[in-house]
Amino acid sequence: MMRYRRELTEYPTGSRRRVLVAVVVIACFISAYEGQLAPVLPLLLDDIGMSLKTYGLITAASLLCGALAGFLGGRLVDRVGRVRVIVPWMFLSAASCLFMAWSHTPGQFTAARILLAFVEGVAMSGTQPLIRDFTPRVGRAQAFAFWSWGSLGANFVAAGIAAATLDFFGTWHSQLYIMAGFAFAGSVLVMVFLQDLAPEVRQHTRHSDEHVEHRFADARRPGAWALLQHRVVAAHVAAMSLMFVLLATMNTYAQKMLVDQLDMGVREASVVTMSFWAAALLGSLVWARKSDTTQARKPYLLSGGVAACACLAVLIAVTSAGAELPVWVVVALFVALGGSVAATFGTWQASFSEHVEEIHPDAQGTAFGLQHMVSRLCILAAVLFAPRVVDATGGWRAWLVVCLVAVLAFTVITASISTRHRTRTPATVGAVTE
Numbered sequence: 552m553m554r555y556r557r558e559l560t561e562y563p564t565g566s567r568r569r570v571l572v573a574v575v576v577i578a579c580f581i582s583a584y585e586g587q588l589a590p591v592l593p594l595l596l597d598d599i600g601m602s603l604k605t606y607g608l609i610t611a612a613s614l615l616c617g618a619l620a621g622f623l624g625g626r627l628v629d630r631v632g633r634v635r636v637i638v639p640w641m642f643l644s645a646a647s648c649l650f651m652a653w654s655h656t657p658g659q660f661t662a663a664r665i666l667l668a669f670v671e672g673v674a675m676s677g678t679q680p681l682i683r684d685f686t687p688r689v690g691r692a693q694a695f696a697f698w699s700w701g702s703l704g705a706n707f708v709a710a711g712i713a714a715a716t717l718d719f720f721g722t723w724h725s726q727l728y729i730m731a732g733f734a735f736a737g738s739v740l741v742m743v744f745l746q747d748l749a750p751e752v753r754q755h756t757r758h759s760d761e762h763v764e765h766r767f768a769d770a771r772r773p774g775a776w777a778l779l780q781h782r783v784v785a786a787h788v789a790a791m792s793l794m795f796v797l798l799a800t801m802n803t804y805a806q807k808m809l810v811d812q813l814d815m816g817v818r819e820a821s822v823v824t825m826s827f828w829a830a831a832l833l834g835s836l837v838w839a840r841k842s843d844t845t846q847a848r849k850p851y852l853l854s855g856g857v858a859a860c861a862c863l864a865v866l867i868a869v870t871s872a873g874a875e876l877p878v879w880v881v882v883a884l885f886v887a888l889g890g891s892v893a894a895t896f897g898t899w900q901a902s903f904s905e906h907v908e909e910i911h912p913d914a915q916g917t918a919f920g921l922q923h924m925v926s927r928l929c930i931l932a933a934v935l936f937a938p939r940v941v942d943a944t945g946g947w948r949a950w951l952v953v954c955l956v957a958v959l960a961f962t963v964i965t966a967s968i969s970t971r972h973r974t975r976t977p978a979t980v981g982a983v984t985e
Contacts, residue, residue, distance in 0.1 A: 625920015
C-alpha cells in the first residue's frame with residue numbers, strides 16, 4: 552500500500568479517531584482469538600492422545616517463541632511503522648490458525664502451535680503503540696480498555712462460541728475452523744481501513760486535543776536495556792507481568808480447573824469461565840472511565856490488586872472446604888475476581904505509555920515489546936508449572952495460592968511506583984468516543 556494512503560500527517564479526531572481505534576481493537580481481537588483452546592482443551596487432549604503435562608510443554612515452547620516475536624516486533628514497528636508490520640503478519644496468522652485446524656497428531660499440533668505463536672507475536676506488536684498514537688492522555692485508559700476487549704474479549708468470545716456450538720459440532724477442530732474464518736475476514740478489514748501516523752506526528756506528546764507538547768526528541772530511540780534503567784519502567788513491567796500469572800491460569804486452565812475441582816461438565820465450565828471474562832471486560836471500561844476522569848492511575852491499580860487478592864483468598868477457602876458448591880456461588884466469585892482485575896487493564900497500559908512518553912515519545916513499540924516478552928515469560932512459567940503443582944498436590948488449591956502471591960506482589964510493586972514525573976492534565980475532554 553502506498554505511503555500517502557497509509558500515513559496520516561494530521562492527528563485524527565472525532566469519528567476518524569473512533570474508526571481507527573475500532574480497527575486496532577479488531578486487529579487485536581483477531582490475533583488473540585486465534586488458537587484459544589481452553590474451552591475445548593479436554594476434548595483436544597482426549598482426541599490426539601496428549602497428557603496435560605505434554606500440552607503444558609507445547610504451550611510453554613509456543614509462549615517462548617511468542618515472547619521473542621513480540622519483542623522483535625516492538626522494535627520493528629518503531630522503525631518501519633505499525634501498519635506495515637500488522638497487515639501482512641495478520642494474514643500469516645490466519646493461515647497458521649488454519650494449519651493448526653488440520654493437525655491430527657501431537658507432532659503436527661506442536662509445529663502449528665509454535666508457528667502461530669510466533670506470527671501472532673509479531674502481528675500484535677503494533678496494536679498497543681497505535682492506541683497510544685491515536686489517543687491523548689485524557690481518554691487513553693478507556694482506549695486501552697477497549698484494546699483489552701480485543702485481547703481479553705477473545706477469551707470471552709471463544710468460551711461463548713464453544714458453549715453455543717460444541718453440542719452441534721462436537722470436535723475441537725470445529726473451533727479452529729471458526730477462528731480461521733474470522734481471522735481471514737478480519738485481516739481484510741484491517742488491510743482496508745487501518746492507517747498509521749507519520750513519524751513526525753506520533754513523536755508529539757498529546758495531553759488532550761487542545762494541549763499538545765512539542766518537544767525535541769532524540770533521533771536515537773532508547774533500546775530495551777536503556778528503558779529498563781528507568782525504575783518506573785522496570786516497575787511497570789514487573790508488576791503487570793506478575794498479574795499475568797493469574798490471567799494465564801484463567802485463560803489456559805479455568806475450564807480444566809472447574810472440571811477437576813468441582814466436577815462440572817465442559818460446557819458448564821465454559822459458561823462459568825465466560826462470566827469471569829464478561830465481568831473483566833465490562834469492569835475495565837468503568838475503571839478506565841474513572842481513571843481518565845480523575846487523571847489518576849495508581850489508586851485504581853492498587854484498588855484492583857487488593858480486591859483481587861481478597862477474591863482469590865475466598866476462592867481458595869471455599870475450594871479447600873471440600874463441600875459441593877452451587878454454580879451461582881462459583882459464578883459470583885468469578886464475577887468478583889474479574890471485576891477486580893479489570894481495574895488494572897486500561898489503567899496500567901495508560902500509565903505505562905505515559906511514563907514511557909516522558910522518556911522518549913517514539914519508543915512505545917520497544918517498551919510494549921519489552922513488556923510483552925517479560926509477561927509471556929511469566930505466562931510460560933504459569934503454563935509450565937501449574938500442571939506439575941496440581942499433580943504433586945492433588946488439586947488446584949496450591950496453584951491458586953501461587954496466583955494469590957503473584958497478585959499480592961503486583962500490588963506491592965505498584966505501591967512503590969512514583970508518579971511525580973508524569974505530567975498531568977485536567978480531564979477536560981471525554982473518552983476516546985469524543
